[in-house]
Amino acid sequence: THAILGQNLPDWINDWGSEHLYRPGLFLNLLVLKLPYLAFDLLTLYLLSKMLNVKWKMINILWLYNPVSFYAIYATGQFDILPVFFTVLSLYLYQKQKYSYSAISLSLGALLKTYPLLLLPALFISTPKFIDKFKVIVISLGFGALTLWLAPQSNLTMKILSLGIPISGSQSILFFPFTYFLALWLLFKNPGKLIWFYFVTTISVITFSQFHFQWVLWSLPFLVIFITRSKSIIFPALGFTSLAFLHQFLLND
Numbered sequence: 001t002h003a004i005l006g007q008n009l010p011d012w013i014n015d016w017g018s019e020h021l022y023r024p025g026l027f028l029n030l031l032v033l034k035l036p037y038l039a040f041d042l043l044t045l046y047l048l049s050k051m052l053n054v055k056w057k058m059i060n061i062l063w064l065y066n067p068v069s070f071y072a073i074y075a076t077g078q079f080d081i082l083p084v085f086f087t088v089l090s091l092y093l094y095q096k097q098k099y100s101y102s103a104i105s106l107s108l109g110a111l112l113k114t115y116p117l118l119l120l121p122a123l124f125i126s127t128p129k130f131i132d133k134f135k136v137i138v139i140s141l142g143f144g145a146l147t148l149w150l151a152p153q154s155n156l157t158m159k160i161l162s163l164g165i166p167i168s169g170s171q172s173i174l175f176f177p178f179t180y181f182l183a184l185w186l187l188f189k190n191p192g193k194l195i196w197f198y199f200v201t202t203i204s205v206i207t208f209s210q211f212h213f214q215w216v217l218w219s220l221p222f223l224v225i226f227i228t229r230s231k232s233i234i235f236p237a238l239g240f241t242s243l244a245f246l247h248q249f250l251l252n253d
Contacts, residue, residue: 037073040085047085047092048221052228062224068216068241078214083109087116088221091195094123099132100139107143114156115205115218117144118180122197125187159209175208198222206244216244 045063052059063069073081086109093102103123109116120140127133183200187193199222206215223240226233 034074034077037077037079037081040081041069041073044081044085044088044221047088048224051088051092051095052225059224059228062227063220066220066241067245068220071245072214072217076214078217080113080214080217083113083116084217084221085109086112087119087198087218090116090119090123091198094126094194099123099127100135103136103139104143107139107147110143110147114147115202115215117147118201118205119198120144121184122187122194122201125184126191126194126197128191156205159205159211162209176204179204179208195222195225199226203240213244216241 041064045060048063049059069081072078086105090102090105090109093099093105103120106116106120106123110120120136124133124136124140127136180201183197183204187197199219202215202218202222205211206219223233223237227237
């Protein structure tokens with residue numbers, strides 16, 4: 001970027017004053033900074049098309065031309081597309097029976113956002129052979145410890161443990177942990193439902209917490225997968241997206 005934009009971009013990035021919005025080349029700087037997001041967006045699309053083996057045009061429309069991606073990635077400049085890519089890559093590698101690499105991919109996503117840590121137990125449950133399970137759990141524990149060391153007080157943890165039903169005094173049944181462990185138990189009964197677990201977990205974060213809008217991206221790949229498999233899901237998906245936008249603009253997050 002320095003070769004293309006000269007000193008303008010580094011100076012703009014380091015300008016924390018009130019005049020940074022009026023510097024020349026503002027929109028070119030923003031474009032350059034968001035180009036990596038576009039690359040990961042396209043790579044995620046490629047992985048989804050390989051996993052689903054459907055017509056390129058259909059999944060292209062569903063993934064690239066949805067308002068969630070436009071707003072969360074390009075309008076507000078959130079980097080959640082990066083952990084989303086690693087989550088989808090994890091599913092792709094799982095389908096290829098590369099379980100260790102699948103765990104590594106999820107773990108790399110967790111270094112960017114902590115939510116992929118919630119998905120690692122499901123990968124362990126769904127991995128068939130003992131030796132592969134052992135590799136998955138070693139990788140998960142190693143990267144999990146690193147993630148918790150880097151971010152010991154995750155914003156996500158505080159949010160998913162905040163909503164529940166009071167039962168007595170200060171005790172309550174927390175919605176997200178209840179849903180999460182129920183989904184884990186159901187996955188244990190049917191280990192082939194890994195995509196379903198990924199979706200339930202990520203959408204439960206949104207349903208049972210005061211979420212940030214970019215978190216909707218976490219569920220988006222699985223919605224695309226389900227819509228591709230059954231077009232009847234498109235209307236509930238539209239309703240879900242509309243409610244997410246309503247939440248964003250009413251609460252001004």
